[in-house]
Amino acid sequence: MLDLKFIRENTDAVAKSLNDRAMKVDLEKLLSLDSERRKLLIEAETLKHERNKASQEIGKMLREKKDANKLKADMKVTSQKIKELDPKVVEISANLDQMLLNIPNIPHSSVPIGPDQKSNKLIKKWGKIKKFSFKPRTHIELSEFLGIMDFSRASKITGTGFALYKGLGARLERALINFMLDLHTKKHNYIEVFPPFLVNRASMTGTGQLPKLEEDMYRLKDDDLFLIPTAEVPVTNMHRDETLDEEEMPLYYTAYTACFRREAGSYGKETRGLVRVHQFDKVELVKFVKPETSYDELEKLLKDAEKVIELLEIPYRVSALSTGDMSFAASKCYDIELWAPGTDTWLEVSSCSNFTDFQARRANIKYRSKGSKKTIFVHTLNGSGVALARLVVAILENHQEKDGSVVIPEPLRPYMDSLDVIKPS
């Protein structure tokens, strides 16, 4: 969330941000609630000041065996007034918080302005799109032919939108996870963590999934826990309500987790195969950094994610998301999309975002700077490095041969017992 004081002092900038994002929030109402809250607060606090002084006085009088009944009676009236004011303040604060939670982060000045994805700006293309001498098959056809996945049994076990990997398919998934974790920990200096896949409500709110997206989440009602939609949630919340030391910054974490998304309401052509599934594996990158470095750190994060794809020799493109397409909490965001020749489309496998202090304020993550006494909100960033299911689609479809076999990219072979080609079993 944004700082209320910031909104008070930079109302125009916030209004522009909302406009650029094609969102509507009644800022005037917000500000009037704010001033009303402060008015009532001062009133209540003045009365409490009186009461505190009088209570001390009463204590003193009683010790001296004086009669304090008059003062007690007066304070009973004062206390009554306070009891009327306090709930009002609480109510207004709750309304204010609710409004604040629904105001998105302010986009960075470099973010393309526009209402939707049409205004996204392509900033990079990498790799040659292979010309096939045959019609490239989809990953669904390939995996069926190779016997490495079983979609019909997956839907028997659970339902549509779930995957069952089998044999070399399961092996490929495991190889990719290990390959990516090794790359990020050994080459890019991330600390590996393996967090819980279930989180509580406070964690979901800390990273911004709640209150807005509750319906997109799988929820365990009996325990008020949620299945994580991304490792961003548990990993960012590792440091919720903490004050970090300046020396330990910047902190880089990488985590493999399964991710669970209800994807409610998204039926249609993308629901077949691995492109949009309710459960998928992902290796995530999360950073906690000092404010002045966060935009540089975003560029580095993007490179770290790109490296995975380059090593796997898959053509990709990177776009800078526009103000209207960017997620709520992000101030700047890049999407990485892989070319999938069989499905004949670009598949998003990573969103790399700088959240500036937006999540940190919400999750209360600060650091203490050496020189000063003040604590400062950290900047948080994250991005996938990268999402597995769609990566598997791209590997199968890009590296397929005419006979339906799939060539394993070189860097992955050490993780697959030196296997170089997946052939039908």
Place this chain on the structure above:
RNA sequence: GGAGGGGUAGCCUAGUCCGGUUUAAGGCGGCGGUUUGCUAAACCGCUGUACUGCCCAAAGGCGGUACCGAGAGUUCAAAUCUCUCCCCCUCCGCCA
């Protein structure tokens, strides 16, 4: 699931029985200073967070309120009394 013990400002710990000289004591750590050839020690001083009023160009200063796991209640007054809930630890049971 059962029994017991806990949660006090960055950390450790006292206070809770019996409400009011506690505006939460003390220690550690941290910061500043004195001493010192240097380091250490010793000694002295300072010390959290949020909201908020006034002053200020600002850094900040002077006040106020709240915070002793969370919430509610009793009272002139709650760390302390009452109720509800959460979390942690130990032991027992169950279990991959």
